[in-house]
Amino acid sequence: MNRSTPIRLVVIGAGLVGQRHARHAFEHPDIELAWIVDPNPNQQALAKELDCRWAPDLDSVPASECQAAVIATPNSDHLSSGLACLERNWATLVEKPVADTVENGEKLVSAFEARGLPLLVGHHRRYHPSVEKAKELLETAALGNAVSASLIWAVRKPDSYFQAGLWRRKSDGGPLLINFIHEADLLVGLFGPVQEVQAMVSHHARGSSVEDSAAINIRFASGVIATAVLTDAALSPWSFEGASGENPNIAETGISSWRIGCTAGSFEFPALRVWTDAQGEEGDWSRPLKHEVIETDKVNPLHEQLTHFASLIRRESTIPKVSGRDGLEALRLVEAVRTAARTGRPVLAGGPAQNANIV
Structure with a gap:
């Protein structure tokens, strides 16, 4: 992937953490914030502010329009949203915990490993x-x-x-x-x-x-x-x-x-x-x-995390700083x-x- 071409990203979930991810993505030179997905129509204002599109659900986002996703939804949604991202062939950064249970986390991690797609877990403190x-x-x-x-x-x-x-x-x-x-x-x-x-x-x-x-x-x-x-x-x-x-x-x-x-x-x-x-x-x-x-x-750890995420997507780095397996150990x-x-x-x-x- 050409380093000069920003990675088109969708942020799924625009709560407290999701909004922070979206703002960092908007400002990051390696990322182009393409979509914000959140069922709350009030988040259209955030999308407008950050010059991206808004959708109430992931089905409304064409898979071809993005290359990567950040999942910042409630814990119980991480597995379903993660698998939906995998179906779309998107590299994924999932907020901690990797899932709501170890069983669901194992399903998500194993699925990404089988596909060979990057899965990064949002334990951002590691970047300090x-x-x-x-x-x-x-x-x-x-x-x-x-x-x-x-x-x-x-x-x-x-x-x-x-x-x-x-x-x-x-x-x-x-x-x-x-x-x-x-x-x-x-x-x-x-x-x-x-x-x-x-x-x-x-x-x-x-x-x-x-x-x-x-x-x-x-x-x-x-x-x-x-x-x-x-x-x-x-x-x-x-x-x-x-x-x-x-x-x-x-x-x-x-x-x-x-x-x-x-x-x-x-x-x-x-x-x-x-x-x-x-x-x-x-x-x-x-x-x-x-x-x-x-x-x-x-440093700003969320910014550093996005930098690392981009390097994984471009295959400049091959080892996630916080892999899906690492996320499972914490869980x-x-x-x-x-x-x-x-x-x-x-x-x-x-x-x-x-x-x-x-x-």
């Missing part, structure tokens, strides 16, 4: 340089062996967020599938296969059928233990989005939400404030510490969390979870 640097610190054991990690994701979503999409009060609209799925992708990406999961959830703050809060313990095959606390009902400065400033809907705080402990030092993440022995020796609890901040470039972890919370029992890799292998 700070993520690559954290992975380097851990893989090179620059701070010794990883021991523990703790993270908090705590924001208060406004009432309008739920009023705009009633599905967000139901089974696939809670912070586990909407928000922790991103944390799950990073946890597996940084620490590898999961061995055991324990969890509890609460519906107390909002009273909806879906959880609004959760506490999670994870043991990895490497021996690392991680804890995660998340809620969409608490006002706090602790979230990855707040730390990175990546989401215009979440106020930037610059305060890291992760702490990663290693035998010879620790670091905050994503800000990469690194703590080590003040004298550069082995260190213990009796000795003073020093810290330094590893500076990384600040398996979330399903293990939900199973552990529902049963009140630990979920073991190869054990009694709905999906025998967590990762």
Whole structure:
């Protein structure tokens, strides 16, 4: 495919995330935003603003008019829209999670693999340089062996967020599938296969059928233990989005939400404030510490994701940064969390979870 010819793209779903994808596609030099598909006729105004066409459903878009798609619909629609894109021979970027269940995700991923078409999953945090640097610190054991990690994701979503999409009060609209799925992708990406999961959830703050809060313990095959606390009902400065400033809907705080402990030092993440022995020796609890901040470039991850997507479509890159299989690993972890919370029992890799292998 000629690099000078923009890739004609359709954005399916024009909610909060879909609108962001559409605006980035409109501004991206490698992309030509051709269509916005959304059943809400009010989204015609967005299409007009972004100089593209609008359709209420995918059947109204001729397959020959596009080469690629972004799926930003509710989770339960990812499989059906994904298969529809595959029928049209469109490379596809599907928002996280890859599907609403591992079973449906496996169907989608396998179908794209059989056709040989690019399928990219929208775990956009992977495009932050700070993520690559954290992975380097851990893989090179620059701070010794990883021991523990703790993270908090705590924001208060406004009432309008739920009023705009009633599905967000139901089974696939809670912070586990909407928000922790991103944390799950990073946890597996940084620490590898999961061995055991324990969890509890609460519906107390909002009273909806879906959880609004959760506490999670994870043991990895490497021996690392991680804890995660998340809620969409608490006002706090602790979230990855707040730390990175990546989401215009979440106020930037610059305060890291992760702490990663290693035998010879620790670091905050994503800000990469690194703590080590003040004298550069082995260190213990009796000795003073020093810290330094590893500076990384600040990027717009959705823009970088589109750049990578275009390179996959043009076959300039052959390995997706976040493949369908990667998306499945994150979804398996979330399903293990939900199973552990529902049963009140630990979920073991190869054990009694709905999906025998967590990762």
